[in-house]
Amino acid sequence: MSVQTSQQTVNLQTEFKQTQIQEVLDDLDRELIGLQTVKTRIREIAALLLVDRLRQKLGLSSSNPGLHMSFTGSPGTGKTTVARKMADILYRLGYIKKGHLITVTRDDLVGQYIGHTAPKTKQVLKNAMGGVLFIDEAYYLYRPDNERDYGAEAIEILLQVMENQRDDLVIIFAGYKDKMDRFYTSNPGLASRVANHVNFPDYTPEELLMIGKIMLQEQQYQMTPEAEKVFLQYIQRRMEQPHFANARSVRNALDRARLRQANRIFATPGKKLTKFDLVTIQAEDILKSRLFQ
Numbered sequence: 001m002s003v004q005t006s007q008q009t010v011n012l013q014t015e016f017k018q019t020q021i022q023e024v025l026d027d028l029d030r031e032l033i034g035l036q037t038v039k040t041r042i043r044e045i046a047a048l049l050l051v052d053r054l055r056q057k058l059g060l061s062s063s064n065p066g067l068h069m070s071f072t073g074s075p076g077t078g079k080t081t082v083a084r085k086m087a088d089i090l091y092r093l094g095y096i097k098k099g100h101l102i103t104v105t106r107d108d109l110v111g112q113y114i115g116h117t118a119p120k121t122k123q124v125l126k127n128a129m130g131g132v133l134f135i136d137e138a139y140y141l142y143r144p145d146n147e148r149d150y151g152a153e154a155i156e157i158l159l160q161v162m163e164n165q166r167d168d169l170v171i172i173f174a175g176y177k178d179k180m181d182r183f184y185t186s187n188p189g190l191a192s193r194v195a196n197h198v199n200f201p202d203y204t205p206e207e208l209l210m211i212g213k214i215m216l217q218e219q220q221y222q223m224t225p226e227a228e229k230v231f232l233q234y235i236q237r238r239m240e241q242p243h244f245a246n247a248r249s250v251r252n253a254l255d256r257a258r259l260r261q262a263n264r265i266f267a268t269p270g271k272k273l274t275k276f277d278l279v280t281i282q283a284e285d286i287l288k289s290r291l292f293q
């Protein structure tokens with residue numbers, strides 16, 4: 001069938017609506033602060049996959065777009081959250097049958113003794129079938145300093161599954177950008193099967209404050225304007241500390257602030273409490289953090 005002579009048409013808009021991809025993309029836009037470049041990349045990947053589906057419907061050759069992906073960025077930059085949305089998109093487009101996400105690290109795939117790795121990796125792959133397997137800090141699978149490392153065995157098995165287009169499984173490799181780049185350089189076979197690269201930038205302190213405010217809103221809490229100012233300072237100080245994990249550190253800090261708020265309320269038993277008292281985080285709840293001592 002030649003494209004020019006074909007009378008058959010597909011309506012892109014109708015098809016797009018039917019897959020309800022827009023819903024997922026809108027959720028992504030609404031729920032996640034910042035991440036403009038990530039959102040654009042996800043939209044582009046979704047468009048490519050949709051067009052491929054339409055080509056197949058019209059009997060055109062499918063370019064068999066590679067589905068496996070790489071999500072790079074620091075901890076807590078939203079990689080897992082976006083991966084979950086990606087799983088949903090792949091499911092709605094019919095690339096995977098179940099659409100669930102399984103998150104693993106090296107320890108879930110690699111055994112400590114000879115003969116343990118293959119069954120472990122295969123079990124994980126079995127659980128992930130029909131969905132997305134998210135391998136966090138994927139570079140730890142490869143330990144060039146250790147010749148007898150079983151990680152290589154896990155990589156071999158993953159490669160076999162990735163090569164087999166019929167397998168109903170998409171793998172996302174995730175981790176710090178520089179370490180992932182080195183991992184791909186050392187594993188060219190694997191790198192050539194990862195078609196889509198998405199980089200997650202670190203958040204600015206202002207974005208992290210916004211993320212924090214949304215997290216509190218979801219839990220029916222709020223900060224006073226003074227508390228917001230202090231929390232921004234907290235974020236700036238926390239960013240300089242070891243093990244800073246972007247939005248995850250914000251979530252943890254707010255958990256502790258809520259704890260201090262509860263203690264503060266508890267410490268004044270005689271006082272009549274209003275709704276405002278119960279939902280409000282005051283500056284002092286944040287200033288009690290060790291970062292201000």
Ligand SMILES: Nc1ncnc2c1ncn2[C@@H]1O[C@H](COP(=O)(O)OP(=O)(O)OP(=O)(O)O)[C@@H](O)[C@H]1O
Pocket residue numbers: 031032033034035074075076077078079080081082136211214245247248251
């Ligand atoms: N842009 C954002 N807006 C709102 N919440 C966010 C945003 N990014 C991350 N979060 C929240 O921060 C937390 C950590 O995000 P997530 O687990 O997706 O990060 P990650 O990059 O996968 O981190 P890790 O690889 O360390 O697990 C989640 O609770 C998520 O909802």
